[in-house]
Amino acid sequence: MERKSHIKSIHRQTDNRFLNMYQLKFEDREGKDRDYFFCTRNSDDKLKVRTHDLVSEGICIYAVTKEEHPRLVVEREYRFPVDEMIYQLPAGLIDPGETPGEAAVREMKEETGITFEEYSGGEAFCRRPFFLVPGFSDEPGSAVFGYVTDIGERALESSEWIEVILADKAEVRRILSEEKLSVRAAFLMMQYLAMPDDEPFRFLDCRP
Numbered sequence: 001m002e003r004k005s006h007i008k009s010i011h012r013q014t015d016n017r018f019l020n021m022y023q024l025k026f027e028d029r030e031g032k033d034r035d036y037f038f039c040t041r042n043s044d045d046k047l048k049v050r051t052h053d054l055v056s057e058g059i060c061i062y063a064v065t066k067e068e069h070p071r072l073v074v075e076r077e078y079r080f081p082v083d084e085m086i087y088q089l090p091a092g093l094i095d096p097g098e099t100p101g102e103a104a105v106r107e108m109k110e111e112t113g114i115t116f117e118e119y120s121g122g123e124a125f126c127r128r129p130f131f132l133v134p135g136f137s138d139e140p141g142s143a144v145f146g147y148v149t150d151i152g153e154r155a156l157e158s159s160e161w162i163e164v165i166l167a168d169k170a171e172v173r174r175i176l177s178e179e180k181l182s183v184r185a186a187f188l189m190m191q192y193l194a195m196p197d198d199e200p201f202r203f204l205d206c207r208p
Helices: 100-112 169-178 183-194
Strands: 007-012 020-027 033-040 058-065 072-079 084-088 091-093 114-118 140-151 162-167
Touching (some): 058 100, 058 183, 169 183
Antiparallel strands (some): 020 033, 058 072, 058 091, 072 084
């Protein structure tokens, strides 16, 4: 399918090390010149409006314990934009040269002290990159699935406030019912609740 761009020009608005705002000039369906703004972690030459590629920049980790009744690794982390502790699944950015699986192993150890073992079964498309909030940012991310194999010391940065919870189904149901949490964590928690204990990753097979 032929790609049609509505963008006439791109202008960087900020100069920040971590995140920047861009202004797009475009013509609407009535022929009027309009502005659109988005934020990105990418450098100017790697903006998706220029490259149109789809490579994971971050990961969300769905990790369960190897128990008769598997528990899900959940985090409660302070998030500055809302000034609150928010429930989420472990997540992070992919460093240059890393695969999503390698990033998941590193991030889990750093944030939670947990040794993570990736699960590779199920449909490949369950792990492909998807855009997180394409009306706001050009960042794609992917999910990584696996097991908790050991729990040790973690290495939090001084700017991080993270509580780690091994949540059973009753606690996950409570979190979904009562707490504030990220939408991608919410959807994966719903999958966790629907899975039989002996097949915690059955949803990745996309079968009834």
